[in-house]
Amino acid sequence: MRDIAVVGFAQTPCVRETDGTTNGVEMLVPIFHEVLGGLGITKTDIGFWCSGSSDYLAGRAFSFVSAVDAIGAFPPITESHVEMDAAWALYEAWVKLLCGEIDTALVYGFGKSSAGQLRRVMAMQLDPYLVTPLWPDSLGLAGIQARMGIENGLWDERAMASVAAQSRSAALSNPLAQLSGEVDADELLALPYVADPLRRHDCAPITDGAATIVLAAGDKARELCERPAWITGFEHRTDSPSFGTRDLTTSPSAVAAGKAAGAGGVQVAELHAPFTHQEILLRQALGLGDEVTVNPSGGVLAGNPMFAAGLARIGEAARRIHDGTAQKVLGHATSGPLLQQNLVCVMEGRE
Amino acid sequence: MTRPLSAPLDVGFDYTRSLGPTLGRFLSDLRRRRVTGIRGSDGRVHVPPLEYDPVTAERLHEFVDVTATGVVRGWSWIPEPLEGQPLDRPFAWALIQLDGADTSLLHAVDAGSPDRMATGTRVRARWRNERVGAITDIECFEISDEPADPPTEADDVTMVTTPVNLHYTHSASPTEDPFLRGLMEGRLIAQRCPVCEKVYFPPRPACPVDGVPTTDQIELSDHGTITTYCVVNVPFLGQRIPPPYVSAYVLLDGADIPFLHLLLGVAPEDVRMGMRVEAVWKPREEWGPTMQNIDHFKPSGEPDAPFDSYSQHL
Numbered sequence: 001m002r003d004i005a006v007v008g009f010a011q012t013p014c015v016r017e018t019d020g021t022t023n024g025v026e027m028l029v030p031i032f033h034e035v036l037g038g039l040g041i042t043k044t045d046i047g048f049w050c051s052g053s054s055d056y057l058a059g060r061a062f063s064f065v066s067a068v069d070a071i072g073a074f075p076p077i078t079e080s081h082v083e084m085d086a087a088w089a090l091y092e093a094w095v096k097l098l099c100g101e102i103d104t105a106l107v108y109g110f111g112k113s114s115a116g117q118l119r120r121v122m123a124m125q126l127d128p129y130l131v132t133p134l135w136p137d138s139l140g141l142a143g144i145q146a147r148m149g150i151e152n153g154l155w156d157e158r159a160m161a162s163v164a165a166q167s168r169s170a171a172l173s174n175p176l177a178q179l180s181g182e183v184d185a186d187e188l189l190a191l192p193y194v195a196d197p198l199r200r201h202d203c204a205p206i207t208d209g210a211a212t213i214v215l216a217a218g219d220k221a222r223e224l225c226e227r228p229a230w231i232t233g234f235e236h237r238t239d240s241p242s243f244g245t246r247d248l249t250t251s252p253s254a255v256a257a258g259k260a261a262g263a264g265g266v267q268v269a270e271l272h273a274p275f276t277h278q279e280i281l282l283r284q285a286l287g288l289g290d291e292v293t294v295n296p297s298g299g300v301l302a303g304n305p306m307f308a309a310g311l312a313r314i315g316e317a318a319r320r321i322h323d324g325t326a327q328k329v330l331g332h333a334t335s336g337p338l339l340q341q342n343l344v345c346v347m348e349g350r351e
Numbered sequence: 352m353t354r355p356l357s358a359p360l361d362v363g364f365d366y367t368r369s370l371g372p373t374l375g376r377f378l379s380d381l382r383r384r385r386v387t388g389i390r391g392s393d394g395r396v397h398v399p400p401l402e403y404d405p406v407t408a409e410r411l412h413e414f415v416d417v418t419a420t421g422v423v424r425g426w427s428w429i430p431e432p433l434e435g436q437p438l439d440r441p442f443a444w445a446l447i448q449l450d451g452a453d454t455s456l457l458h459a460v461d462a463g464s465p466d467r468m469a470t471g472t473r474v475r476a477r478w479r480n481e482r483v484g485a486i487t488d489i490e491c492f493e494i495s496d497e498p499a500d501p502p503t504e505a506d507d508v509t510m511v512t513t514p515v516n517l518h519y520t521h522s523a524s525p526t527e528d529p530f531l532r533g534l535m536e537g538r539l540i541a542q543r544c545p546v547c548e549k550v551y552f553p554p555r556p557a558c559p560v561d562g563v564p565t566t567d568q569i570e571l572s573d574h575g576t577i578t579t580y581c582v583v584n585v586p587f588l589g590q591r592i593p594p595p596y597v598s599a600y601v602l603l604d605g606a607d608i609p610f611l612h613l614l615l616g617v618a619p620e621d622v623r624m625g626m627r628v629e630a631v632w633k634p635r636e637e638w639g640p641t642m643q644n645i646d647h648f649k650p651s652g653e654p655d656a657p658f659d660s661y662s663q664h665l
Contacts, residue, residue: 019354021524025556029564043562059362059519069555072562116519120433124515128366129374130399130486131457133513135435140444141457143427151425151470196428196465240405244446244455245397248425 004097005221005228006347008214009315009322010035014178014303017114018208022058023066024110027210032070035106035212039224043072046214047102049079050093052086052109053307056124059116067110078102085109085272086211087310087333087343093215094234103220110210111306118206118306126337127241138274138337139203143195145248145338146277150197152249154284157197160276161185164201164301171298178205178303201301204274209305211312229318229329229347233261236343243338254285254332254342261330261344268293268320269330270313274300278339282332286344296320310334314345321349355528356640360521365514373402375509376414378484382505386476388415388452395453399486417451419476419489419499424448424455428465435516437491443468447492459491467494475499484508526554526565531640533570537632541606543567549607553642573630573645575603576656578665582619597622601648602664609664612642616649625661627653 010031020026036042049071053064060066064081071077082088086109093105113121119137126132149155162185171180188201195203214224221228237253237260239246246252263269263286271286271294273279279299288294295301297316300309310333320326328348335341370378373389377400380387389400390413398417403410426445432438437459445468446455461477462468474492476499482488484505523531526542530553533540542554542565549558552571557564580599597619600609614622615631629651638644 019522019525021522021527021556022519023556026524026564029557029562032562056517059360059517059521066556069557069559070562072558072560074560115521116517117433120435121517124517128513129368129370129511130377132515133486134437134458135433136444136457137429137433137436140427140429144425144444144446147427147470148425193428193430196430198427240401242397242399242401242405242454244399244457245395245401245405 002098002100002217003221003230004094004215004217005225005230006213006314006318007216007221007225007228008035008039009212009318010038011176011211011308011312011315012209012305013176014207014209014305016178016206016208018112020112022060022112022115023063024053024112024210025067025070027110027208028067028070028108028212031210031212035214039214041224046104046106047078048093048096048105049077050081050089050105050107052082052084052089052311053111054083056121057111057113057116057306084335085307085310085333087314087345088236088335090213090215090311090314090345091234091236091343094231097215097217103217105215106212107215107311108210108212109308109311111308112208113206113306114208139195139198141337142203142275142278143198146202146275147197149249149277149281154249155277155280157189158185159280160202161188163276163279164188167295167298167301170296171302174297174302176303177298178207180298180302198275202276204300204304207304207306209303209308211305211308211315213311213315213318225322227322227324227349229321230350231345232348233344233346235260236341238336238341241336241340243340248338249281251281251285251339251342254282254339257342257344258286261346263287263330263344263346266292266328266330266346267326268296268317270295270297270299270317270332272300272310272313272333274304276301281339286330286332310343318347321347324349355523355525356531357520357522360519361516362519363514363516365512367510367512369510370508371402373400373411375507376400378486378511379505379507381486381488382482382484382508384419384478384482384500384502386417386419386449388417389413390415396451397454398449398452398456415451417449419449420496421447421449421452421474423460423468423470423472423474425470426460426468428468437487442491445474445492447474458489461491461493485511524556526556529568530554534642534644535638535640537635537638537644539571539573539603541569541571543569550605551608552603552606553610569605571603571605573603574651575601575606575628576661577614577622577624577626577628578602578609578661579624580614580622595619599628599648601628602661607664612645613647614649615647623655625655625658627651627656
């Protein structure tokens with residue numbers, strides 16, 4: 001198998017609302033310049049482009065086609081898109097690199113969540129026959145899962161508040177974070193419920209943003225990056241969309257993806273957990289002990305650009321290899337309701 | 352800088368979906384105030400019924416009658432319901448395991464207060480009076496240990512209509528904004544790419560060739576050249592002009608991208624590539640931030656443009 005590494009990463013600030021369009025061009029142009037400029041290459045050095053975004057989030061058809069304007073796709077490029085978080089676009093690009101036709105790929109995701117009503121838009125990912133017609137909102141569904149874990153003794157509201165406090169504290173070191181600061185779990189627990197047992201701090205904020213990663217193979221990766229984050233395991237798994245049939249207090253697909261990707265022994269993990277209890281659930285599912293630093297960026301509780309946040313987790317994890325602060329890291333992404341689909345990317349540095 | 356123009360954008364569509372044998376049976380039965388599950392490969396009874404087993408992926412066939420009463424297995428409380436949800440007053444979302452089922456159905460519980468909700472609470476379906484064969488035939492569940500209303504007769508359904516209505520704020524891009532504001536004043540504002548110097552009208556957020564924002568603003572005249580055209584002979588819903596008429600690509604003088612507009616004032620058989628045209632504006636009091644301020648184009652009477660002058664813009 002070819003050796004493939006994350007060699008570049010850039011993301012926009014996570015903000016509550018941008019002035020830009022829902023096709024993401026205004027957010028993407030600066031981060032393409034940043035990531036390509038940082039590597040000392042131009043768009044013509046990229047062999048494959050792949051993106052993740054959603055037309056339902058954008059409220060317009062083929063928004064991902066308009067987004068291609070941000071690339072300047074001339075001469076014509078090879079390009080693909082997934083209607084999922086861009087972490088799955090990264091997986092597609094990785095497979096394409098494994099096939100050996102190309103040596104570099106640029107992956108990007110973008111979402112302007114502020115354009116619509118995110119809690120309702122998210123109902124569009126549910127079973128369109130029997131579930132979407134009830135318009136279950138994302139917070140209401142997550143609340144059911146949170147309560148099941150509480151009543152099974154897997155976590156409690158204090159543990160959930162502590163996850164939020166830890167996220168905001170960690171985000172103090174992340175200049176792109178939307179929410180950061182020193183907060184006390186007791187203060188948070190005094191606030192009202194938004195979807196009992198969830199309070200506002202238990203839910204990732206509504207965020208506009210975009211992220212991009214450059215992948216490169218073999219010698220090309222070594223040429224572009226002093227310490228490439230070599231991908232040693234990259235797996236994704238899915239559970240039944242029928243969430244009434246599965247045990248919501250765990251995530252078999254996260255367990256399976258973590259096991260297959262070789263999550264053991266990582267020093268840093270960036271988890272895509274849009275709700276506080278899901279971070280606790282994922283730590284358990286991926287077997288991450290207390291010795292693992294989880295979400296040093298603050299994670300998505302500090303900023304959750306839809307369809308880019310999972311990709312950004314992999315980028316944030318890779319950064320710890322690039323800057324030499326870690327030797328083995330994990331980036332996780334989720335898609336679908338209640339952690340239905342999970343993706344794990346394990347990366348290592350080499351001397 | 353002021354924020355770019357924005358406007359509400361409501362997107363709606365009534366999806367019509369064919370149901371097939373499994374969901375068709377389930378929704379036909381809901382219409383009859385009956386609830387039907389299906390037996391999985393492991394013997395579990397799934398409600399709602401699944402077409403394929405979630406573990407073995409086997410096709411499932413064995414329908415099982417269950418009751419419209421059951422027990423809450425998990426719940427959350429919604430203090431402020433959203434559009435389209437089953438109740439417009441505070442309610443609980445719940446996963447409900449109906450008696451006779453082994454898995455849970457998602458629905459709303461009209462509990463009045465979260466204090467009345469608990470995992471293990473007994474609930475029953477509140478049936479809608481007008482049932483059409485949809486999950487919303489169950490209006491919601493209510494806290495009760497009594498049986499739900501008894502079954503009735505009704506015809507089978509094979510389709511379900513599921514309306515989707517979403518609301519957005521659509522923002523113009525920073526380059527579309529001066530274009531739209533210009534139109535309100537009867538001006539045609541284009542943008543030029545600082546790299547390749549191509550002039551875009553309407554402007555785009557970034558030059559699609561160079562991937563850089565188009566920062567140079569220029570004003571164009573309302574005269575141009577027809578690069579190509581078609582004669583519309585087919586009537587369609589919403590058509591504003593009786594066919595035949597001409598839709599033409601107009602390349603404004605100084606622009607590099609033509610746009611589609613209506614051409615009037617000339618018989619379809621007399622239209623030709625290279626024909627010179629000018630804008631016919633609506634009365635000023637009807638102007639808004641829209642290209643519809645130009646009612647149509649008409650021949651300007653100038654001599655035809657030579658082919659070489661627009662051959663790169665086809």
